[in-house]
Amino acid sequence: MGGTISKNSQHYPDSRQIVTSYGPIEGRRLIHEGEKQVDAFQGIPYAAPPVGKLRFAMPQPHEPWTEVRHCKAFGARGIQKDSMLSGKVAPQSEDNLTLNIFTPVWTPKNSTGFPVLFYIHGGGFISDSAHKYGDLSICQHLCTKDVVVVTIQYRLGYLGFWTTGDSSIPDNLALHDMTFALKWVNENIGLFNGDPNNITLMGQSAGGASVDLLSISPVSRDLFHKVIPMGGNASCSWAIHPRPLHSCRNRAQEMGVLDGMNTLDWVEKLREVPAEKFGASLDMGAVDLKSDPELTIGPKYDNLFIPKPLMELRKESPVKPRLVGCARSEGLVLCMFGMNPKHPLHVLHQDVASILSEKFFPLKARDYQEKALEKLIDVGSDHSKEEWQRAMCELKGDSFLNIGIQQNVLDVLETQPLTPIYMYSFDYCNQKAYGIMGWKMPFKDATHCTDISYVVGNHIVMPLDFNEEDYKMIDITTRLWTNFAKYGDPNGEGDDAAELEHKWEPATIENPQVHMSLSLQPKLLPIYKQERPLYMAKLLKEARPPVNL
Known part of the structure; x- marks a missing residue:
């Protein structure tokens, strides 16, 4: 069954009213x-519409209202290009800064409220919306x-991550949107029986990278208490875009608004471009794994949100319990075509060489590559x-994720060794889950x-x-x-205790692979993927040059 219901698919009674x-x-x-009833408030505006002069501006408070606002359906999705597989699940709009709250009706056991x-x-960073993850299923x-x-x-894509390369507009606007939503939740969630002092930030893929960045940014790191980066985090090589100004200039050229060296004038012209012209589509097949993966556009170093190298920011940040991991075969999503080569070993040599490249290891590349392959498959059989x-x-x-997951564990334990960090590999699969794909x-x-x-109880791919x-x-x-x-520990306690054969132990400096x-x-x-991600993560950490800000 689908986990998302349309506004008129079935009559549901009104929720309680909240001011x-x-x-x-x-x-x-x-x-x-029944005893456990749940209210849903959907499409709540948390900021003013980022349109007109507010395009490329920091999120601003919404105008207040006095009449009861009906929040009974998801708000519009952000501007994006839909793929044939995704379909048009809901309208798009530049005015998309909304949030949804799903809250129990019964009285919380804790007087401070329910965990959030x-x-x-x-x-x-360029597509998707909250719609796909459901409402009823949540x-x-x-x-x-x-x-x-x-x-x-x-804000998605170029509207959320446009940069002029100077101070004409703020960078990383999408991350500021997320922070603005967090501030609204801190101020209002108590009205919904939520505990503002027990907020866990969870994200998946680019959302996972985002919540990790929010956990270390001086702008946002004090607004929540635990973090769950799933299938992506800030240690992944694609999390920080290597040349966003180059990407923005190319898109501007496609739209006929060239960077004429006066960035204020450039921004004013860009504000006149119809919003749909900024839309981009996510094509996993186009992700370049020949070198470090590079997305269309995304977060960048700046002077406010990500003002220092990530490891420095990690050292400065408060300790937050962390649950991090990904699915067992993350590379499968990148392997839809070209998987029947005559010489598979040659393909493996090419791919491992793109990770442990001669650029990083001019004298030892072959040795390192062969040792990595030994931790993958017996090439002589x-x-x-x-x-x-x-x-x-x-x-x-x-290249896409496994090294980044292991690196994230290493990075957090190096900078904050007391952090409880629970690592997972999601290995369950329903063989019918992919439909026509x-x-x-x-x-x-x-x-x-x-x-x-x-996690959301709604299959989001097909x-x-x-x-x-x-x-x-x-x-x-x-x-x-x-x-x-609830507890910063997936094992739980009391009536919430998880039924596990073995207690889920956190990773440690001595054993960063336990998962x-x-x-x-x-x-x-005790071992993650035959120690291969750990082996490559340690090599790459030593080889990559430091960020020059």
């Missing part, structure tokens, strides 16, 4: 029977475990076609976005009717995630 700092709102009671799980969607699978859930939208395909996908997954795939396994689907085992996996995952939101393999029978494992 926010902007004015009164009313939503729907999406679960309106604040979710930031991914989409390569109420059913997360809120019923005694948490308030917030999902937000922010015969293998089936699928075994070669899995090895090729694994290397792409290493399945015929393109060399094999089926948990891949990018599989983990978040079982429509899927969950079966009994899927629902069991959802219950396992949501119990662990809500326990982390929970999440399946119908979760298992704690």
Whole structure:
């Protein structure tokens, strides 16, 4: 069953009315029977529409209202180009700075309120919205475990990350949108029975990188208390864009608004361009893994939000419990085509050389590459076609995410060794989950976005009717995630204790690979992917030059 309901698909009674700092709102009671009923307030504006003169400006407070505002449907998605697979799930608008709150109706056990799980969607910084992650499913699978859930939208792509390379406009506006939403939640969430002193920031893919950046930025790091970067984090090589000004100039040229060296004049002309001209689409097949992956546009170093190298910011930041990981076969999402080469070993040599390149290791590249391949597959033995395909996908997954996940654990433990950091690999997969995409795939396994689907209880890649085992996996995952939101420990306590064969132990400096393999029978494992990501992460950390700000 889908986890998102349309405004008119079924009648739901009105929610309770709440008077926010902007004015009164009313939503729907999406679960309106039984002891655990849940209210949903959707499309709440948390900032003024970023249009006209506010395009490329910092988020501003919304005008207050006095009449009851009906918040009963998701707000418009941000400006983006829809792919054929995504379809047009909802209208788009530059006016998209809204959030959604799903909150239990019953009285919280704690007098301070329910823990708050604040979710930031991914989409390569240029696409997606809160719609896809559901409303009814969030109420059913997360809120019923005694948490308030917030999902937000922010400016996407070039509208969220445009840069002039100087101070004419603020950089990283999308990150400032997220921060503005966090401030609104801190001020208002108590009205929804949420605890402003127990907020967990969760994001997936580019959203995972975003929540990690928010956890260390001096602008936002004091606004929440725990962090869950899923399938992406700031240690991933694609999290900071290497040449955003170059990307913006190219897009401006496509729109016929050239950078004429007067950036204030350039910005004024760009404000006259129709919003849809800024839209971009996410094409995972176009992600370049021949060198460090580079996205269309994204976060950059600046003088305010990311003003120092990331490791310096980590050292300065308050300790936050962390739950971090990704799916078992993240590279599979990049392996839809070209997976039947005549010489698979040559492909492996090419891909490992793109990670451990001669640029970084002019004298030792071959030795390092061979040792990495030894931790992947026995190249001297015969293998089936699928075994070669899995090895090729694994290397792409290493470049895309696996190394970044392991590096994030190392970075956090190096800068803040007392941080409780729980690492996972999401290994469960329903073989029917990929629908018509399945015929393109060399094999089926948990891949990018599989983990978040079982947190929100809504399969976000393709429509899927969950079966009994899927629902069991959802219950396992949501119990662990809500326990982390409540206690900073996925194991939980008392009535919330997770039913695990082995306690989920945090990673340590001595063993940074220990992680929970999440399946119908979760298992704690001491080694992550044959130690390959750890091996490459340590080499690359030493080889990459420091950031020159």
